[in-house]
Amino acid sequence: MRPESKVTGLIIVPAPITVRITHTVQLPDRVKLSRYLKAPELGPRILFFSGGTALTDTSRVIKRYTHNSIHLVTPFDSGGSSAKLRQAFSMPSIGDLRSRLIALADENITGHPEVYDLFTYRFPVDEKASELLARLDLMVRGKDPLVAAISNPMRRLIRNQLGYFREAMTDEFDLRGASTGNLILAGGYLNNHKHLDPIIFLFSKLVNVLGTVLAVVNDDLHLAAELEDGSCVTGQHQLTGKEVAPLTSAVSRLFLSSDPDKPVPAKPEMRKKYQRLIQQAELICYPPGSFYTSLVASLLPTGVASSIAATDCPKVYIPNLGQDPEQIGMTLDSSVETLLDYLRADNPGKTANEKLLNFVLIDSKRGSYPSALSASLMQELGIRIIDTRLVSRQSAPYYDAELLSAALLSLT
Numbered sequence: 080m081r082p083e084s085k086v087t088g089l090i091i092v093p094a095p096i097t098v099r100i101t102h103t104v105q106l107p108d109r110v111k112l113s114r115y116l117k118a119p120e121l122g123p124r125i126l127f128f129s130g131g132t133a134l135t136d137t138s139r140v141i142k143r144y145t146h147n148s149i150h151l152v153t154p155f156d157s158g159g160s161s162a163k164l165r166q167a168f169s170m171p172s173i174g175d176l177r178s179r180l181i182a183l184a185d186e187n188i189t190g191h192p193e194v195y196d197l198f199t200y201r202f203p204v205d206e207k208a209s210e211l212l213a214r215l216d217l218m219v220r221g222k223d224p225l226v227a228a229i230s231n232p233m234r235r236l237i238r239n240q241l242g243y244f245r246e247a248m249t250d251e252f253d254l255r256g257a258s259t260g261n262l263i264l265a266g267g268y269l270n271n272h273k274h275l276d277p278i279i280f281l282f283s284k285l286v287n288v289l290g291t292v293l294a295v296v297n298d299d300l301h302l303a304a305e306l307e308d309g310s311c312v313t314g315q316h317q318l319t320g321k322e323v324a325p326l327t328s329a330v331s332r333l334f335l336s337s338d339p340d341k342p343v344p345a346k347p348e349m350r351k352k353y354q355r356l357i358q359q360a361e362l363i364c365y366p367p368g369s370f371y372t373s374l375v376a377s378l379l380p381t382g383v384a385s386s387i388a389a390t391d392c393p394k395v396y397i398p399n400l401g402q403d404p405e406q407i408g409m410t411l412d413s414s415v416e417t418l419l420d421y422l423r424a425d426n427p428g429k430t431a432n433e434k435l436l437n438f439v440l441i442d443s444k445r446g447s448y449p450s451a452l453s454a455s456l457m458q459e460l461g462i463r464i465i466d467t468r469l470v471s472r473q474s475a476p477y478y479d480a481e482l483l484s485a486a487l488l489s490l491t
Contacts, residue, residue: 127364130152130369130372141488148183158314168265169299170265172480177427202215240264275294301335321420328407329409333376348381365397446469470482
């Protein structure tokens with residue numbers, strides 16, 4: 080006779096429910112900042128969408144408080160030394176990636192300062208092509224002092240990447256003003272079947288990057304814009320007002336192009352693992368910088384906006400101080416509304432504002448903005464204004480990196 084089975088215990092698990100808990104924060108929160116400073120390896124996951132150099136100083140401050148910041152950087156730059164590499168190898172731009180990696184590098188002895196010195200070196204602009212090429216060959220062979228100062232196996236890894244670049248380099252390539260860090264990244268990109276992730280990972284380890292830096296997409300794409308006068312321009316450098324004359328007509332639509340010379344619309348999808356990375360953020364920041372070519376550009380790939388909407392954390396916009404040449408005729412109000420328009424791109428008209436943007440962080444007392452921010456409009460949009468000290472006497476007319484970092488860290 081088989082023994083009768085018994086139920087010895089039964090645990091009833093209720094269906095999960097979602098509860099939103101809000102709390103009051105102080106800006107700056109000295110207790111929280113002190114805690115982060117003591118244990119930055121346990122610091123918050125603040126995610127930045129950006130490109131360019133506007134966030135460089137803030138990145139250098141942030142890394143003292145957290146080693147977990149995430150930087151999704153635009154690879155669409157078409158000006159400066161990056162343009163030479165893009166034209167020669169049909170590759171994404173890597174200059175802004177290198178700049179952010181270096182800004183987050185460990186500058187102590189554990190960060191290998193000799194590697195940092197090599198990665199930040201630029202070839203002279205006033206030497207002959209033959210002399211520059213001879214210097215590059217010395218680096219590849221490990222005989223140049225900058226490379227020789229680095230111990231193995233790091234030296235061997237760096238020489239390998241430079242060697243791949245040297246093999247692919249044509250006689251016409253202009254080394255004047257070239258960043259060694261960019262050449263190493265380019266060599267690694269070519270060595271890894273035209274993928275950025277492996278060489279960014281290696282670069283990060285070599286200089287002990289205190290955070291995560293990634294390109295928002297791996298594709299060789301360019302920025303293009305329709306202007307309000309009906310014309311269209313292609314190329315990031317055509318929009319910034321730095322290398323060519325500033326725009327005279329406002330941008331009506333920014334999009335990505337697969338062709339560097341004419342607008343051929345492209346819509347890449349952000350990789351799923353990056354979308355998951357966004358959803359791990361404890362705070363999402365839309366930082367200051369070129370509005371269209373730095374901030375909006377990073378939001379264009381499919382999957383970015385929907386991942387932001389799916390992330391339950393504070394989302395903060397920090398508008399530019401002064402006049403951004405890209406924001407012709409734009410007020411602070413229209414900047415917020417335009418940002419929301421691009422954030423709704425994956426799911427137009429169906430995403431609540433609170434899932435995309437919660438706070439606008441400004442310093443109305445010390446900062447110079449193109450206009451005032453309408454409290455009534457922000458209330459209508461469900462967005463709160465945080466007006467606090469972000470500009471110091473030393474930093475004016477720009478944001479103070481210490482004050483800005485303290486405000487963001489306090490919101491986590």
